[in-house]
Amino acid sequence: MSSKPISGPHVAATRRVDQIMRLVIIALAPATALGVLLFGWPALYLLAVTVLSAMAFEGFCLKLKGVPAMPYLRDGSAIVTGLLVVMTLPPWAPWWIGVVGSAIAIILGKHVYGGLGQNLFNPAMLARVALLISFPIEMTTWANVSPLLTGPGVIDSLAITFGGLDNTDAVTGATTLGLVKTEFSQNHLLPSILSDYSGFLAFIGWERGSLGETSSLLLLGGGIWLMRQGVIKWHGPLALLATIFLLSSIFHLWDSKHYLSPWVHLNSGAVMLVAFFIVTDYVTSPNTPLGQVIFGVGCGLLIFVIRSWGGYPEGTGFAILLMNAVTPLIDHYIRPRIYGRYRNGKPLDITNP
Amino acid sequence: MFALFENPRLRGGIHAEEHKSETSPHGIVTDFPLPKKLYIPVQQHVGKPAEPVVKVGEKVLKGQLLAYSQGTISAPVHAPTSGIIADVKDFPAPHPSALPIRTVVIESDGKEQWAELTIPDDPFQLDPEEICERVGAAGVVGLGGAVFPSAVKLSLGRKNKIHTLLINAGECEPYLTCDDRLMQERAGEIVGGIRLMLRGMDAPKAMVGIEDNKPEAFQAMQMASRDFPNIVVAQVPTRYPMGWDRQMLRYLTGQEIPADGRATDIGVVVHNVATAFAVYQAICLGRPLISRVVTVSGAAVAKPRNVEVPIGTLMSEVLAYCGLEKSKMARLVMGGPMMGDALPIAEVPVVKACNGILALSHADIDEPPVQPCIRCSSCVTACPVGLLPLEMASRIKANQLDSAVDLGLKDCISCGSCSYVCPSNIPLVHYFKFASGELVKRQQAEHKSDQTKRLIEDRNNRMERIRLEAEAEALRAQEARAARLAAQQAQQAQQAKAEETA
Numbered sequence: 001m002s003s004k005p006i007s008g009p010h011v012a013a014t015r016r017v018d019q020i021m022r023l024v025i026i027a028l029a030p031a032t033a034l035g036v037l038l039f040g041w042p043a044l045y046l047l048a049v050t051v052l053s054a055m056a057f058e059g060f061c062l063k064l065k066g067v068p069a070m071p072y073l074r075d076g077s078a079i080v081t082g083l084l085v086v087m088t089l090p091p092w093a094p095w096w097i098g099v100v101g102s103a104i105a106i107i108l109g110k111h112v113y114g115g116l117g118q119n120l121f122n123p124a125m126l127a128r129v130a131l132l133i134s135f136p137i138e139m140t141t142w143a144n145v146s147p148l149l150t151g152p153g154v155i156d157s158l159a160i161t162f163g164g165l166d167n168t169d170a171v172t173g174a175t176t177l178g179l180v181k182t183e184f185s186q187n188h189l190l191p192s193i194l195s196d197y198s199g200f201l202a203f204i205g206w207e208r209g210s211l212g213e214t215s216s217l218l219l220l221g222g223g224i225w226l227m228r229q230g231v232i233k234w235h236g237p238l239a240l241l242a243t244i245f246l247l248s249s250i251f252h253l254w255d256s257k258h259y260l261s262p263w264v265h266l267n268s269g270a271v272m273l274v275a276f277f278i279v280t281d282y283v284t285s286p287n288t289p290l291g292q293v294i295f296g297v298g299c300g301l302l303i304f305v306i307r308s309w310g311g312y313p314e315g316t317g318f319a320i321l322l323m324n325a326v327t328p329l330i331d332h333y334i335r336p337r338i339y340g341r342y343r344n345g346k347p348l349d350i351t352n353p
Numbered sequence: 354m355f356a357l358f359e360n361p362r363l364r365g366g367i368h369a370e371e372h373k374s375e376t377s378p379h380g381i382v383t384d385f386p387l388p389k390k391l392y393i394p395v396q397q398h399v400g401k402p403a404e405p406v407v408k409v410g411e412k413v414l415k416g417q418l419l420a421y422s423q424g425t426i427s428a429p430v431h432a433p434t435s436g437i438i439a440d441v442k443d444f445p446a447p448h449p450s451a452l453p454i455r456t457v458v459i460e461s462d463g464k465e466q467w468a469e470l471t472i473p474d475d476p477f478q479l480d481p482e483e484i485c486e487r488v489g490a491a492g493v494v495g496l497g498g499a500v501f502p503s504a505v506k507l508s509l510g511r512k513n514k515i516h517t518l519l520i521n522a523g524e525c526e527p528y529l530t531c532d533d534r535l536m537q538e539r540a541g542e543i544v545g546g547i548r549l550m551l552r553g554m555d556a557p558k559a560m561v562g563i564e565d566n567k568p569e570a571f572q573a574m575q576m577a578s579r580d581f582p583n584i585v586v587a588q589v590p591t592r593y594p595m596g597w598d599r600q601m602l603r604y605l606t607g608q609e610i611p612a613d614g615r616a617t618d619i620g621v622v623v624h625n626v627a628t629a630f631a632v633y634q635a636i637c638l639g640r641p642l643i644s645r646v647v648t649v650s651g652a653a654v655a656k657p658r659n660v661e662v663p664i665g666t667l668m669s670e671v672l673a674y675c676g677l678e679k680s681k682m683a684r685l686v687m688g689g690p691m692m693g694d695a696l697p698i699a700e701v702p703v704v705k706a707c708n709g710i711l712a713l714s715h716a717d718i719d720e721p722p723v724q725p726c727i728r729c730s731s732c733v734t735a736c737p738v739g740l741l742p743l744e745m746a747s748r749i750k751a752n753q754l755d756s757a758v759d760l761g762l763k764d765c766i767s768c769g770s771c772s773y774v775c776p777s778n779i780p781l782v783h784y785f786k787f788a789s790g791e792l793v794k795r796q797q798a799e800h801k802s803d804q805t806k807r808l809i810e811d812r813n814n815r816m817e818r819i820r821l822e823a824e825a826e827a828l829r830a831q832e833a834r835a836a837r838l839a840a841q842q843a844q845q846a847q848q849a850k851a852e853e854t855a
Contacts (some may be wrong), residue, residue, distance in 0.1 A: 006449075006684070006695040007772075007780060007782050007783040007786055008686075008690070008691055008692050008693055008694070008695075008767075008769050008772075008782065009690060009691040009692070009769035009772050010684060010686050010690040010691075010693065010695065010711075010713060010717070010718050011369060011370070011527065011690045011691070011713075011718065011771055011773070012719060012720075012721075012772070012775075013367070013369075013774050013775075013776075014777060015469055015776050016721060016724075016776050016777075016778070017724050017727060017776045017777055019776070020727075020776055059848070071722065071724075077727075092642075107531050115725065116724075116725045116727060117725040117727045117728055154773055187577055198677045204780070232735075234436070239485070245822065281727040282727050282728045282730065283727055283728050287728065287730040287733050287741060287743065287744070288730070288741075290732060331744075335741060335760075336364075336733065336736075336739035336740070336741070337366070337601060337739050338612065338739045338740060338761045338764050339600075339603075339609060339612070339737070339739055339764065340599070340610055340611050340612035340613075340614070340764070341611075341612045341764070342610050345759075345761075347610035347611045347613040347614065348609055348612065348614075349609075349610040349611065350614050350618045350619065353659045
């Protein structure tokens with residue numbers, strides 16, 4: 001028996017950080033697996049390189065910090081970060097894009113701030129934005145859907161990921177959002193631009209896009225499963241999706257030639273991934289339910305604004321980073337009401353009925 | 354998750370593993386063998402310690418007064434059995450520090466001879482003042498753990514125009530089932546106690562809140578109170594800390610007690626259900642509070658039971674009775690596992706506050722390493738008060754106590770829900786208790802420096818006054834001398850004049 005004074009509680013819930021991370025990885029797995037299935041071996045290689053390098057950078061930083069690396073590496077947060085980075089990359093991107101992305105996410109996004117739980121910005125989104133700005137060509141070259149069995153073989157794929165991609169035009173195209181943006185700039189109008197678009201295929205994920213972002217269905221499923229597991233709350237995701245839905249509906253009804261329909265908005269780009277796996281990031285989102293709603297609405301609004309009127313076809317990365325910067329402010333002002341006090345902290349008036 | 358909007362009357366809370374089924378099916382053990390020696394601390398309540406009135410070697414009877422209550426907030430203690438006073442000495446208290454406090458030691462003679470008890474003819478016709486007095490004289494204190502003298506609460510209630518007496522039968526702590534069993538087996542007595550309390554406070558109605566994981570107790574209480582329409586027995590959801598009186602009050606009535614106020618401010622008084630039973634015993638049977646039902650449980654106990662033990666029994670004896678396996682015990686806890694105190698030794702007496710003795714095994718208290726906060730805000734969701742435990746802890750870590758106070762540190766009730774849910778196993782409550790201690794220390798230091806300042810100022814003023822007085826005195830003396838001189842001169846002049854004329 002210990003003689004040290006110990007404060008209660010003497011029992012604790014059993015869910016630990018590493019278990020939470022494992023649940024997140026499980027929830028991300030179906031969408032990632034579909035990405036590998038749709039885009040073949042290069043996607044798998046990129047996935048492996050990115051996740052492994054993320055873990056290597058994590059270990060390196062921990063070593064520099066002078067703490068034992070194993071307990072932290074085992075918590076799985078580096079795997080989640082690496083996974084989120086690779087899911088936002090074009091599936092046939094060269095290997096070094098993945099490595100640089102991991103480095104930005106883990107070193108600049110996380111350990112510069114002090115490691116797990118200290119970062120201001122979402123590491124994966126930081127990596128995505130930094131890569132997009134630094135390497136626009138590599139980051140916007142989207143491979144056609146070329147499933148694992150019918151696409152390039154094991155050896156050819158090595159050449160794609162590690163040797164550089166030639167005859168680009170033959171195997172790549174634009175994403176829905178990218179296509180729309182380019183066509184608009186050539187004064188084409190909406191219904192005709194999307195003549196090849198299939199809402200159903202976009203929903204299940206059979207389209208060009210980032211490795212793990214294409215399937216709304218699987219991301220939605222993973223997200224809802226995480227909610228049922230009690231890992232994430234509904235406030236942020238619902239606020240984001242509802243905001244995009246409302247804004248795009250209003251503008252689409254008002255001018256359907258220039259504004260995409262809500263279905264296209266919700267099933268394109270990174271919206272679903274961001275809604276369930278980035279907006280709900282514990283570290284970089286507000287603490288309170290109301291704060292999370294505000295955060296979600298802010299992200300949705302910025303995504304819609306950047307997509308509709310900005311220079312980039314997709315705005316999720318920028319939107320998240322901007323709202324991450326506002327999170328401390330939201331947390332400062334939005335606090336739960338304390339028992340027996342008004343919102344402003346004054347004690348309730350005494351009223352004896 | 355699908356509860357889109359939380360019940361505004363029920364904020365936060367957790368659902369811990371209950372561990373109640375180990376003890377709840379078994380009846381209260383009433384034939385606990387009388388120990389040879391009983392150790393009765395004179396302070397078992399909030400307020401001033403009682404003053405012993407017995408001498409070493411004196412023979413006492415069961416129920417006889419051992420120490421009388423001192424001051425307005427205090428409670429007497431009585432002899433749990435008949436015997437000889439063996440000693441009045443300092444003995445380790447059931448407290449995490451196990452520091453010794455003044456304790457009366459009785460060597461029992463095994464006869465269980467009762468002192469003369471005063472039993473009223475019709476307890477329910479007693480004057481309210483009389484009820485309060487008798488409750489106070491019987492040493493009844495809040496048995497939920499707060500051990501506030503019940504008589505003080507009753508008189509406060511009478512003075513403050515109470516509309517509801519809330520009987521807290523939540524028993525939300527895991528493991529504990531003593532109130533559950535008490536309600537199942539002695540519901541009639543409890544209802545009697547409630548009626549006496551109502552009479553003692555001139556209150557019109559009572560509400561009993563029972564967590565819905567105790568359906569038998571709920572039924573027993575409903576049956577027992579069916580003839581009294583002013584006693585409402587209600588079920589409340591099982592969610593720790595439902596037994597926090599303010600939480601239960603908010604859930605049952607929608608009313609909140611102001612942060613700087615008491616329950617009486619909004620016309621409510623809260624008493625524990627076991628206290629109601631003690632009140633019944635004190636008035637209807639004339640018996641002071643000399644025994645209580647204790648839950649003995651935990652994985653290191655072979656026969657977990659609810660045992661009625663005399664106050665002053667050593668916990669080690671109670672544990673041995675229930676088959677403690679010493680090698681398995683990793684921590685001894687008095688009270689529940691959420692808010693109870695870890696005790697360093699088992700050779701401490703059972704006191705009025707002790708509702709549970711838990712011998713927890715290593716598996717029960719599994720303590721994984723502390724990891725960094727990942728801001729998952731589980732603690733914010735779990736906090737029943739509406740605080741931001743993670744923010745408060747980070748402020749306290751940075752030694753910014755004032756900013757932790759701004760975040761509501763003083764509203765923390767140390768219920769432990771935040772520590773319980775923390776996936777990083779951060780000892781949040783520990784931080785808050787530490788900070789509260791620091792605040793008290795700081796206050797004391799401030800008080801001391803204020804006091805010193807005041808004394809110095811007083812001294813300066815006093816010296817100044819003395820100086821002024823001395824000056825004034827000197828002036829007066831001078832004037833008096835001058836006056837005397839003048840009078841002398843005048844006299845001399847007169848004399849001279851008289852001589853002249855003569």
